[in-house]
């Protein structure tokens with residue numbers, strides 16, 4: 001379990017996000033503040049359009065907030081150059097989306113090897129690490145399969161292994177099991193939790209699935225422009 005005295009891996013400080021549309025403006029959220037420490041798995045929940053994806057884009061340094069700032073490992077990012085932000089994103093943050101975005105012409109193993117080689121790891125070392133990650137995800141027998149030869153759940157397991165291949169400190173996931181049936185989603189999610197916990201990563205996972213949200217350490221709720229810490233959610237009645 002997380003230790004609140006640890007330095008936050010990810011901290012939102014008074015984040016405001018406003019989209020300007022012609023003469024009008026759309027305020028998505030205001031004064032959103034929260035922190036995630038290493039090893040913590042946090043759900044991001046809220047109705048459709050509440051701003052979950054927008055907040056993940058800000059956390060992933062893909063978009064800038066209208067005001068406020070975020071800290072990654074204690075470092076403010078707003079004042080950084082674009083190059084520095086890109087470096088922090090590459091070295092520190094892993095992403096998982098609803099769609100797997102695997103490279104179709106490469107095997108599962110290669111899909112997890114390639115990002116490591118881009119980051120400078122030797123192929124042999126990258127392959128050892130990729131097989132380790134795929135094994136934790138329950139895919140040791142599928143490493144040589146291409147994405148089209150894998151089920152939807154298996155494809156998403158590869159995408160999760162890939163996201164953690166370069167040892168990020170933060171994992172951001174946007175509906176990572178949203179394309180899967182409930183049973184498959186639960187299996188993939190449990191594998192994700194196992195891997196994230198073993199790597200000591202801080203994970204922020206947007207989901208509409210309250211059963212999955214209840215498995216996480218706590219939930220941040222976006223509601224009417226506010227980001228609220230709802231603590232650990234109880235399992236919803238089925």
Ligand SMILES: Nc1ncnc2c1ncn2[C@@H]1O[C@H](COP(=O)(O)OP(=O)(O)OP(=O)(O)O)[C@@H](O)[C@H]1O
Pocket residue numbers: 019020021026028046047048049050051052053054055
């Ligand atoms: N580039 C943009 N310009 C204007 N409005 C935008 C832009 N991107 C997102 N929005 C609006 O911001 C709001 C939040 O969108 P966002 O995708 O973050 O919500 P969400 O909670 O992730 O929704 P869902 O659960 O449906 O994926 C929505 O009203 C959306 O229409």
